Amino acid sequence: MAIEPAPALEVTRLAFRYPDGGFELRLPSLRLARGEELLLVGRSGCGKSTLLQLIAGLADPTSGTVSVAGQDIHALRGAARDRFRGRSIGMVFQTFNLLQGFSALENIMVAMLMSDLPKADWRPRAQALLASLGIERIDAPAENLSVGQQQRVAVARALACRPALVLADEPTASLDPDNAVNAVRILREACRAQGAALLVVSHDPSLEALFPRRERLDALVAAEGARA
């Protein structure tokens, strides 16, 4: 009997109290299988970004666990957690957050530099990723690319280290509806091609039709009755 691989993401009884004490995020459970896609919708300020930071290990929960590919990320400390995040989690942001002054290719390779990926693989993999996403001007500074191209470079960077999980934080917020649909399609296809699970958080309900699985964060946290 084959051993089932650990899920891409498993959140268990997660709680986080903001430093000002005025709001506490509670999430009883959230599970994302390998290669699964999930859209998490919630209004602005409901804690979507905080949840992503907790999953990425950029913030520590008050209690509960977050496991990515079977690893409790908060059990790791310091540089070990940073290395794990770089290797196992890819992130896409609303404003793409590409490194200024770096070419499209270099933006991908920086992510690889921070991971354990063998150095010989960096350039070929980065070139292949960019080619698969239709980026031809790979040596152009990222800031000189069009918005659509920048977004695809951001997607390529998130997938650079073959992560188990890609977190996308409002990836369509700065796009018009047509481009938003296209951007989500590119993101889903790229993650699917790389075998990465995808968790998208957004306040835009129009994206719901694009995802087979979607949840409302408000409903998830309400189930625990933890909203302040």
Place this chain on the structure above:
Amino acid sequence: MSDLTIVLRSLSVRRFSTGLVVLLVALSAGLLLAILSLRSAGERAFERGTGNAHLLVSKDGSPLASVLNGLFYANPPKAPIAYAQLAQLRGSFPWAMFVPTAIGDSYRGFPVVATTGEFFTAFQPVLGEPWVFAEGRAFERNFEVVLGASVARETGLRMGAQLVMTHGSGKSREGGDEHAHVHEEYSFTVVGILAPTGSPHDRALFSDLESSWMLHAHDRFEREGTHKTVTPSDLVEGDRVVTGVLLRLPSRDPLSAPPALVSQYDRMRRDGSITVAIPSNEVQRLFAIVKSIDVLFVAMAAATLVSSACAILLSMINSMSERRRQVAILRVLGASPARIFWLVLTESTVIGLAGAALGVAVCAVVLFAATQWLLSAHGIMIAPQLDARSAVLVAMGTTLLAGIAGIVPSALAYRTPVSRNLRPIG
């Protein structure tokens, strides 16, 4: 792709401010290095000028003035040494070298040194480096003159050229010396041109003592109302004066001072009518006098270097707002806070290193220019080379200072909160 690539890209994003700071560091480091190099090179150049004379006798007011006037031709010595005293001095010790000199005439502002043939055979302008004639020979007859290398270059005089001396001071007639007058009656013929020595002697002309005495005798006759062409037979003892004597004691090692030098020096100093100087000691004394000013210059240059380190600090702190986003992105990509710290620290160190490297280049240019100027204006030749030890120390110091200046921005980057600097994200 490496951490250094990240550092260089980060610097290139702010290329204007980075360039300015690197330039500032380079100027500071170059200035400090130039001062240190010129200091040691200048000292060496002055030491070269003292030649192989163990002692210099004159009637100047002090040993230092004696050396500055008698070997560096700063001013013509005022008081002459009488012939009788010269003869007495010659017989007082078995000198290995006894070269009398009379300085006071000039040609187009260049001092004329009247001396004996021994000046070219026994006296060395630089210790261990005898005279070399680029052209011609030493004077052998009256009214022959030998040109120092700089004199030949600057006046354009060639072998066989005729010239007349200005009597009075070392200043030219154009310089306004009211006592100067030209001995039109006696023209000198250029019979030799010396190769450069890198010493003040390059800016002098050399003729025989007897000719100089005849010029003075001519003046004496004119004062007496007699107008005649003077010959050696017209000279009286009062005409036969010199302004200095270059002395050398017998020595087994031509490059070091003999043990008898100090006792001989002390013996001669007892004679209050003359001033005795050990040229190399006087040069050291001169450097000791200017040392405090010298230290001040070095301190000012070092302060400039520290201020450039402050500029690095300010520049990096000013760039923190844009740097925070970069730091947050790198953290998301897997960089640890410690790695971020070292990346920023490397950035400031690279600025220091680039500044130091550029500073060494700036220094080389400054030294070359200074060398050319000193050589043409004062006959002091300094090889256009950096003092290697100083260069290494300044480069290391600059880089270290830059690294120290980077500690605060590095610590700020280390503490940069990630989530706040990736907004808008939700």
